[in-house]
Every structure is written in structure tokens, then in C-alpha cells.
Amino acid sequence: MFFCNRTFHSYFCHMLTLVEENYIKALLYLTSKDRTMKLQEGVGTNDLAVNLQVKPSTVNEMLKRLNEKDLVNYEKYKKVTLTELGETLALKVIRKHRLWETFLHDKLEFDWDEVHEVAEQLEHIRSEKLIEKIDKFLDYPKYDPHGDPIPDSQGVLPKRESTRLSQVEKNQNYVVLAVSDTTKEFLKYMEDLEIAIGTELLVMEKIAYDGSLKINKKGTLLTLSQKVADNILVG
Amino acid sequence: MFFCNRTFHSYFCHMLTLVEENYIKALLYLTSKDRTMKLQEGVGTNDLAVNLQVKPSTVNEMLKRLNEKDLVNYEKYKKVTLTELGETLALKVIRKHRLWETFLHDKLEFDWDEVHEVAEQLEHIRSEKLIEKIDKFLDYPKYDPHGDPIPDSQGVLPKRESTRLSQVEKNQNYVVLAVSDTTKEFLKYMEDLEIAIGTELLVMEKIAYDGSLKINKKGTLLTLSQKVADNILVG
DNA sequence: CTATAAAGTTAGGTAGACCTAACAAAATAT
């Protein structure tokens, strides 16, 4: 039994429709993915439309509604961002998604590549209790089968150990977790290098003279100065 | 990824909306519950409306659609029944519902009375593989936490041992599972006695002279002839 | 710095699933 009818929930509850949940989830995904890497804050209507596989006009309409509900910051012709409320709720959806993925993989022996599709559905099941029970049943995992971090019940993502690229071992694979310089210049450079959150890097050689690094990025070879390598956090 | 879009599914797949699933599930529930007990076959618009908590006009509209999709046999002003297809699909929903209830109760330690609400949501998850995995994970249970039988993957309900009421032990509780006389006269009498599928009965005394029974039906005392007791199957 | 392309918006339309109000048919009760 749900206690929030439509009128009620609009004012008191934060009960989103399944579709609204998908919009804020996509928004969180698209923003957090590039949060530290892009020059421009926020996401465009078209990007969202592509991600959600709907037409831009549909997105536009929904953005107005989400704005009304204080889930996004939206102004005509501008990029959209999640509000704090929106982000909190999106993290809850992500939490559910990743816990379900873990459940499917660890307990039901689903393959790594099969879990996502089903978790897309399960993430919308409305029951605080259920997801807490699943969390307990899985013994409070911190990462899902893809290695993505699972937010805790407060929406906090586990802190990951990260190391500056300038200080890692040679000949070992690392994944870019974050960057510590957020200036336009740096990020623009990162974009040019096609290095983003999630990019895999392998240090081939450290040049003793100036501390610069020879890097293998999925087959592509490139050289990064120590200054740049200092600002790339990997793990 | 779903391979049935709207146009496609209407003609080739039997992919029902969540709401359609709820309608056929309710229909199965309302018909099977009284199948052997009622004089009149089928379910009325109002009954369905009450069960689904919507208005009769909404039900009416949906019945036309379900009829188009060959899920129900519906004619204006007449009682509605499920087609074979409708019943098959409804049994799949029931199967999912009861397996999820079992999962919630047995694995996640949900209380008996909490499982239904969540299972109402989980039963609509679309994944053959998921439900088969859950079935396996639970080691192929035959009954859910409420004792209701779980249809197998072919939609077949487990056969239950049943005994004629005329042959059961005294002072032991039984539940009516079925009746073996389907004549109007008998069923009408059952209705008068307010004995239906699911009714709990306790035999207090067997009269040696004519084989009639003194019965306690939830506090009410009644006497049944041997002939009647022969036609009531309990378990 | 304008012309063209890309991105975003508006208007108007559809389908599903619900509603109310008014009406018709069937069941029942006198």
C-alpha cells in the first residue's frame, strides 16, 4: 500500500515516477562522468535525449517538470544540472541499481554482462526495507561487479584510495579516478589527450631528468609532464 | 534491451503492460477462487473494479482492450473470463509473485505479512532468466509463505493431497480445497452454508448412524450430511 | 562577421490508464 497519492506526493513526498528516476539517474551519470573533466558544467538537452533514447522535445518537457519539482536547475537554452535533492535521489537509484547488479552476479550467477538490463528494472522497486535487506544479504558490498562504487544508505560513495599518476608503479594498469586541477587549461588539455574519468593508463617509463612519463593509453603512446601527471588521480 | 516495440509486441509478442498483468492476475484470482463454488462463471465489471481499486468505467475500457488482445472472453453486459492465453500469462505472473514472496520471506527474513506488497512490484520484472534463477536459488519451492501453490515454469500448479471431508480426523483443522460436485443444487447449498474454497472447517463429531458430521466453521456450528461431506475436498 | 549548422524550444498530436457524470441494461423485490 502506498500512502502517497498524486496530489499528496507532489507536495510532501519525493516520490518520482519511474521515468523521472531514469532522467535524474542519466543526469547524474552524464554530469559525474565528466564533472571534473569538462569545461562546461551541466548537460545539454540533446545529450540527455541520446542517453535516454527519446527525442529532445520530450526531454525539454521533462526538464521543465523536474525543475518544478526542484530536482534540477534548468533555464531555457542553458545546460542543466541536478539540485542537491535531485542528486540525493539519483544516488539512491544508483545505490539500488548497483546492489541489484551485485545480487544478480554474486547470488544468482548472472554473467557480468547480463546484470545491467535486469538491474535497470529492479532499481525502481520502491521499498527502503527491501534494499537494506539486500545490502545486508550481500554483506554490505562497496563495489558492484563492474567495480563501480555503491553509495551507502546515506548516499555517500566509498572513498577510494587514489594515487597521483606521477607516483605509481611502472608497467601496471591504472584507471583515472579524478583530477586535482580544475582549470580550463588543464581540462582542455585532458580532453585533447582523450583522458577522462575511467580511462585506463599504464606507465611505461619514468624519465629521471624531468619526471615526465611515457604512457600507454589503450595502445596509444603519449608523454605527460610531471606537472600533468601530478594532477591525475588513479587507482 | 527489449526487442518488442509497441507495434511489434501487439502482433507478435505477448508483452503486457504492468496494468494489463494486474488485470489478468485479478481475473485469475477472482475466477479460480470461486470456480467450483459459484453458479455463475466469470467475473463482473464491478467485482474487478473493487479488486483493482479503480472505477468500473476504467475496467470496462480495459476489458475491451484485453478482449482485442485475446486475453479475455468479453461481451457487453456479460461476465468475463480469461482465455487460455490469458490464463497462461496470468499463471506466469502468479508464479513470479509467489516465488518473490518466498524469496523475501526465506532469504531476506521479511515477515509473513510484509512480503505481499513488495512482491506486487517484483512480479512485473521482465526476465525469464531472473525468475528461473530465483526458483533455483530457492531450490524449487512448491508453496509460498502463505501456503499457496507456486506454478512451475510451464504454469502447472502442484497437485495437492486432498481428502474428502467425510473421511478426515476429528478435531483437526482443514481448509476447503475443492468440491467434487458441480451441480447448481450443490453449489447453491454451499453458498448458503458460506462454505467456499479456503474456508476452514473442523469436524467435531461423526454421527455413526447416518455418517453426518457436526462441523465448526469459525465458531459457527453446522451439520452436514455424509453426501455433502463426500463432495467437499479438504487438506 | 555573417552564414550555416547544431542545439534547444514550442505547438499540436497520440496512447495508456485513470477519472466523473449521465445513461442503459439486467437483476430484484414488491
Next chain:
DNA sequence: ATATTTTGTTAGGTCTACCTAACTTTATAG
């Protein structure tokens, strides 16, 4: 057998979430 009640239906309206087509604003390229 008719009056009344119950049950079922129709018509017309709402909201969500989608669409297409036409249009406007912003970005990009010559």
C-alpha cells in the same frame, strides 16, 4: 409485471510520456 436497485456502459476529460514538424537561439566555420 412493473418499480427500483444494482450493474454495466458511454461520453468526455485529465495526466504522463512519448512523438513530429516547425521554429528560435546559440555555436561554428568560412
